[in-house]
């Protein structure tokens with residue numbers, strides 16, 4: 001081959017690549033335009049699209065390698081298309097909310113469109129090889145909510161530089177992967193953004209964060225969002241220089257094709273090879289269709305701005321560049337646009353027919369069943385309108401058939417001459433199918449047996465040690481057993497946590513696995529999520545339970561929903577370790593259990609009463625892969641416990657209550673720190689002739705899988721719940737489980753009683769505690785009062 005021929009071939013390749021880029025940009029745009037119409041005509045519920053941000057994403061896709069991870073937001077459709085992770089069909093299946101994960105693999109219809117994800121797990125829930133595929137962690141809607149997880153995803157590469165274990169080659173190729181984030185300019189106003197930026201600078205992780213800057217956050221302009229209206233300008237202090245490590249920061253225009261490609265390739269190299277975080281500020285983005293289908297931008301943008309957005313539309317500018325550089329003619333570009341329109345139209349059509357197939361099938365099943373009863377009995381005729389209504393829908397929904405069947409069943413109730421059996425069995429069968437479609441995969445561990453199975457603690461001696469020693473020696477055993485396990489948090493590293501449950505662990509296992517973190521709870525949680533998504537087993541330590549509130553948004557919005565929102569496509573088996581309950585003062589003795597259990601369904605909530613139990617929970621959780629929070633009780637650190645000999649091995653079952661003391665008069669249900677206080681109260685009550693059955697819940701979620709509490713009620717007919725949360729918190733949760741789910745109400749002689757804290761935060765010092773939380777005296781007297789009500793003669797009022 002001559003040099004000239006070689007040159008021509010490479011020119012051909014170059015031209016093909018450029019025009020392929022143009023085609024993807026055009027296809028993405030057509031999808032956005034058609035997507036908006038689908039919503040405005042009522043076929044889809046809501047749409048948020050990537051129009052005006054196509055070109056930068058095409059450049060980014062060139063730098064994104066297999067094994068890399070994305071943590072971004074709803075504007076990234078062009079990127080997903082450029083990677084081949086989404087096409088016109090799947091764009092529309094997601095817009096319509098198709099629930100079949102083969103057709104809508106991002107979220108099986110559970111998330112709005114624009115919430116991108118790839119699948120890390122196969123249909124059995126096992127990891128696939130993440131290094132062989134492009135990875136996108138599943139998006140969440142809260143602005144900047146993608147940032148904390150991004151930190152963990154990037155940190156995993158750094159960890160994998162040092163850590164390997166059997167199977168770790170599925171997750172990383174010696175830490176060469178980059179975690180790429182995207183965020184809108186306005187969302188950089190969130191604290192989560194700044195917290196993550198600082199932490200990634202400190203940790204020096206391979207993270208590239210791109211800001212898509214269109215100068216707006218819905219209708220609110222940059223002047224209200226960002227100091228100096230320029231995020232890269234104000235972040236200049238983060239740039240690396242002779243004073244220390246930091247970031248590389250690049251600024252590039254959203255319509256400048258060659259500059260975008262250069263910038264993204266360069267950024268990728270810096271992050272990948274040097275493990276230095278990079279920020280790319282992409283300016284001059286537009287939003288030709290406004291923010292979302294919920295409004296129109298003509299309402300808030302000036303005529304000049306609207307005109308500028310037209311003139312600087314990145315696809316228009318790309319076309320101009322192609323023509324100016326004689327890569328192709330206007331006619332060629334027009335042909336590509338035409339082809340893109342066709343592809344989008346075909347994809348849409350196909351997706352619509354996939355979406356409609358299920359409801360149509362159900363309607364075809366239901367109509368004959370309804371018509372069969374229409375002619376029966378006296379009431380059959382009254383369902384005529386219901387039938388007509390079901391027949392009238394053009395854009396069918398699954399619920400239309402359900403509504404018709406349920407209405408029909410209500411209409412013909414009591415008419416003995418109508419055989420409703422076929423209708424009822426249809427409903428039962430289909431309800432099970434819909435439950436699976438909409439409610440499956442909240443937890444990754446399905447089998448109760450796997451949760452309850454356990455190995456008891458064994459003891460070579462009954463010598464007592466400080467409780468923290470049990471934890472420390474157990475962590476030692478765990479870190480030795482699981483090279484993928486790591487812990488990080490405030491003071492977790494050098495001093496081995498504030499209670500020294502990790503004493504000496506950093507010296508033994510190194511700073512990568514036992515790490516101090518800055519004071520930044522949300523990103524500690526994010527590290528936990530990102531690291532776990534990449535195959536590690538992080539223990540994210542939140543120093544005190546009261547400060548979990550800083551992280552609870554991320555725990556609730558992200559961690560707890562990962563498995564559910566991807567229909568089992570991703571998981572994050574993060575263990576959140578914290579300590580709390582009864583110590584001193586408003587912020588070191590709170591018990592916001594109601595807040596926790598109500599916001600993090602999808603995680604286990606474990607409340608061990610001592611450190612032997614806590615360690616047993618950690619051991620158990622390491623064998624499972626569902627995220628969990630373990631709340632160690634602060635008053636437990638003051639006690640001594642015997643040291644098990646099978647550390648790292650013995651486990652405490654999850655979802656099993658423990659009867660601490662058997663009794664016949666009252667069932668007293670409690671957990672955590674209160675177990676100690678309840679024990680002494682029960683002793684005093686026994687001297688008064690009252691026999692209390694004391695039950696330690698241990699695990700709030702899942703709660704009492706074997707329904708053992710109700711078995712106790714059969715014996716005592718009396719229920720008291722003791723909780724240091726406020727009224728209506730965890731005690732209400734327990735009441736609902738015991739009375740409603742376990743049907744405990746039928747065994748009660750009288751009203752159930754709850755003993756809780758006062759509604760205010762606990763006041764400081766011993767007296768503050770005594771007058772804020774349930775005390776020994778409160779418990780004794782309230783339980784005595786219960787007995788007085790039962791038998792005033794035997795138990796005269798005090």
Ligand SMILES: Cc1ncc(C[n+]2csc(CCOP(=O)(O)OP(=O)(O)O)c2C)c(N)n1
Pocket residue numbers: 075141142143183184185186187188212214216217218291
């Ligand atoms: C925590 C939170 N607050 C508010 C919203 C509602 N919301 C969705 S997008 C958005 C604007 C985001 O603007 P920007 O980050 O600039 O991204 P753009 O849409 O412009 O690409 C707002 C306020 C949200 N999703 N989450």
Ligand SMILES: [Mg+2]
Pocket residue numbers: 184185186212213214215216217218
């Ligand atoms: Mg914006």
